[in-house]
Amino acid sequence: MHGIIATWRMALEGVQKADAMLKEGNQAADAIETAIREVEDYPYYKSVGYGGLPNQDGVLQMDAGYMDGGSLSIGAVCAIEDFANPVSIARKLSNGTVNNILVAEGAAAFGKEYGFEQKKMLTDRAKRIYEKKKAELAENDQLRPYDGHDTVGMVCVDDQSHVIAATSTSGLFMKRNGRIGDSPFVGSGFYADEEIGGATATGLGEDIMKGCISYEIVRRMGEGMPVQQACETAVNQLDKKLKKRRGQAGDISVVAMDNKGNWGCATNIDGFSFVVATQQSAPVVWLAHRTEDGHTVFEKAGQQWLDEYMHNHSAAVE
Ligand code: ASP
Numbered sequence: 001m002h003g004i005i006a007t008w009r010m011a012l013e014g015v016q017k018a019d020a021m022l023k024e025g026n027q028a029a030d031a032i033e034t035a036i037r038e039v040e041d042y043p044y045y046k047s048v049g050y051g052g053l054p055n056q057d058g059v060l061q062m063d064a065g066y067m068d069g070g071s072l073s074i075g076a077v078c079a080i081e082d083f084a085n086p087v088s089i090a091r092k093l094s095n096g097t098v099n100n101i102l103v104a105e106g107a108a109a110f111g112k113e114y115g116f117e118q119k120k121m122l123t124d125r126a127k128r129i130y131e132k133k134k135a136e137l138a139e140n141d142q143l144r145p146y147d148g149h150d151t152v153g154m155v156c157v158d159d160q161s162h163v164i165a166a167t168s169t170s171g172l173f174m175k176r177n178g179r180i181g182d183s184p185f186v187g188s189g190f191y192a193d194e195e196i197g198g199a200t201a202t203g204l205g206e207d208i209m210k211g212c213i214s215y216e217i218v219r220r221m222g223e224g225m226p227v228q229q230a231c232e233t234a235v236n237q238l239d240k241k242l243k244k245r246r247g248q249a250g251d252i253s254v255v256a257m258d259n260k261g262n263w264g265c266a267t268n269i270d271g272f273s274f275v276v277a278t279q280q281s282a283p284v285v286w287l288a289h290r291t292e293d294g295h296t297v298f299e300k301a302g303q304q305w306l307d308e309y310m311h312n313h314s315a316a317v318e
Helices: 009-023 028-041 086-093 104-113 124-139 205-211 213-222 227-246 303-314
Strands: 003-007 062-068 074-080 101-103 152-157 163-169 190-193 197-203 252-258 263-267 272-278 284-290 296-300
Touching: 003 009, 003 028, 003 197, 003 252, 003 263, 009 028, 009 152, 009 272, 009 303, 028 062, 028 086, 028 152, 028 163, 062 086, 062 190, 074 086, 074 104, 086 104, 086 163, 101 104, 152 190, 152 197, 152 252, 163 190, 163 197, 190 213, 197 205, 197 213, 197 227, 205 213, 205 227, 205 252, 213 227, 213 252, 227 252, 227 263, 227 296, 252 272, 263 272, 263 284, 263 296
Parallel strands: 074 101
Antiparallel strands: 003 152, 003 272, 062 074, 062 163, 152 163, 190 197, 197 252, 252 263, 272 284, 284 296
């Protein structure tokens, strides 16, 4: 029983590729890497890979993580610059017993040593968006500098019940030089255990990390909770705790899949999109909302929403 679940609409084209690979009997490791690379390569997705938005110094720094739920191997790169596919470097790093997580120059040196593709990742379009934002912030200090983020996170299960989780992101737009969110951190941005399943998160990394939410979801699933319930209870409890102790909670959205292909999603925002493909169902984009009583409900994204999404993402930057 195979399947793949991923955060945000931007994952669709990658999930379609991974779904075809899984149907042909390919392994989850190769399918998920292909799917995330597809998002990294696409120039119009502003928060992952090529075309991602830069930090406050105008430099694009990317984070990526990878976990094999069989061996529990982990690999990650943080604040890496000018490599086409950070997720592939993270996967390579997961093969070692030490040196699994590398940052900045160290990550780049590893990428060069192993021949990963180097590429100027800051596009002219992303640079224009940065310059526009910088000018707006200079004029109006009430604006929120961090609008414009999203991580692609995926969990993939193949017919041999291998479970892999992986992420890739350029993190928060206008973040400080060297800032790292949850996405490359095992347990927070992603987690996989093939005896149970996997989970991955997107949203405000600083708050997601306070609950190690991906590990927490897999732990609940391992204790017998259905996937959807594990996602909802974990997100709701963290959201409540943050509001109680800190007065507010950042955006938190999660997706998860167990080793049989059952899946779930939870969010504390309105309008979180995600993509799922399973053995029975072709890739579908879903839209999730949280109800007033704290449940996450979701429906298939309609054609109008899908059309507007593509239109907005490829629209010219004035
Ligand atoms: N979690 C990411 C970060 O904090 C951003 C996101 O997923 O929206 O870097």
